[in-house]
Amino acid sequence: MAWDPTLYLKFGDERLRPGFELLARIGELPPGPLVELGCGTGVHARAIAARWPERTLTAIDRSREMLAKAAAEPSPIRWLEADIASWSAPEPAALIFSNATLQWLGRHAQLFPHLMRQLAPGGVLAVQMPRNFDQPSHVLMRETARDGSWSAKLAPVVGGATVLREDPVAPPEWYYDLLTPQAQDGLDLWETDYLHVLAGEDPVLQWVSATALRPVIEALDGGERAAFLAAYGAKLRQAYPRRADGKTLLPFRRLFLVARAR
Ligand SMILES: C[S@@+](CC[C@H](N)C(=O)[O-])C[C@H]1O[C@@H](n2cnc3c(N)ncnc32)[C@H](O)[C@@H]1O
Incomplete structure (x- = not known):
């Protein structure tokens, strides 16, 4: 998927x-190298490298476009194109630091304990x-995907291993129970x-177009893509009305976890 x-x-x-x-909640570290999974444009990697300048940092992503942006400015960071799903x-x-990425990967019951085992x-x-x-x-994205003439084309996208499925991230208690046996x-x-x-026209549509909506955009061609965006955009405008000052509010819940290996 292109980013x-x-x-x-x-x-x-x-x-x-x-x-x-997230970075602000990380305390002292034992000796060893640092890794970022899903580094995207490399902004957090640079902050990690600045905080621990004496360490080696490998920043991993599978998007060439994101890595090209990350590596555009010189730095000692090692940028690595790889798939997190098969990383050790x-x-x-x-x-191991990962921001806004692991929701793209399935099998958290296996992935998270595996990541804990990669730590010193x-x-x-x-x-x-x-x-x-x-x-x-x-x-509304899933609803629009299922409702239109494009439903057969989008069925694998909505039902597949992407963030369009209904529960890519479990409740916090689930991660607690999963990881405490390996954590101090x-x-x-x-x-x-x-x-x-958010400012601008259709800002929620623009927001998701850069992330969760990408698999849908890529699955549809010209006319169908435009029709999907028009239908979905109209629903978003109703769900996220403009405020009196012209801005739009987007509520957004995020889960954070910091686990220290035994
Ligand atoms: C929403 S972006 C977050 C980027 C960055 N961490 C940030 O906070 O700006 C998700 C990133 O995860 C990467 N990604 C998703 N699945 C991946 C995988 N299986 N292996 C490697 N990178 C992946 C994408 O290429 C993308 O750069």
Whole structure:
């Protein structure tokens, strides 16, 4: 799936803020290399490298477009094109950091314990994932996908292993029970309900077009794509009305977890 770094960074402040809040909760690290999974445009990787300048940092993504943007400015970070689903650390890591990425991968019951096993003793797994899949932005996306002439084409997208499925991220308690056997002192686990204030025309449509809607956009061609966007956009305008000042509010829940390996 192609990513568009410019479109993604259109709401860069809102999208990147949770990653900095996650980074702020990471304490001391044991010796060892650092890894970011799903580094995107590399903004958090640069902040990680600045905080631990003496460590090696490998930042992994499978999008060439995102990695090209990340690597455009020189840095000591090692940018690596790879699939997280089949990733293992070449040596035990002091930190595995992942912001707004692991919701794209399935099989969390296997993936998260596997990631914990890639850490050195005392190493940290720090993850943020959206948990807004029951919000109108996603409910209306699935509803529109199922309702139109495009429903057969979109069935594999909506039903497949993408963030369009209904529950890509489990409730916090599920991750707690899954990871505490491998963690020291339980987990640092929290959710934040952001209320993003977005400017411009159809900002919620623009927001999802850079992320969750991408598999739909890619599955449809010209005319059908335009018809889908018109139908879905009209529903979004009703669900997220403009405020008196012309801005649009987008409520957005995110789950954070920081686990330290035994
Ligand atoms: C929503 S973006 C987040 C990027 C960055 N972490 C940030 O906070 O801006 C999700 C990123 O995960 C990457 N990604 C998704 N699935 C992946 C996979 N299986 N392996 C590697 N990267 C993946 C995408 O290419 C994309 O750059």
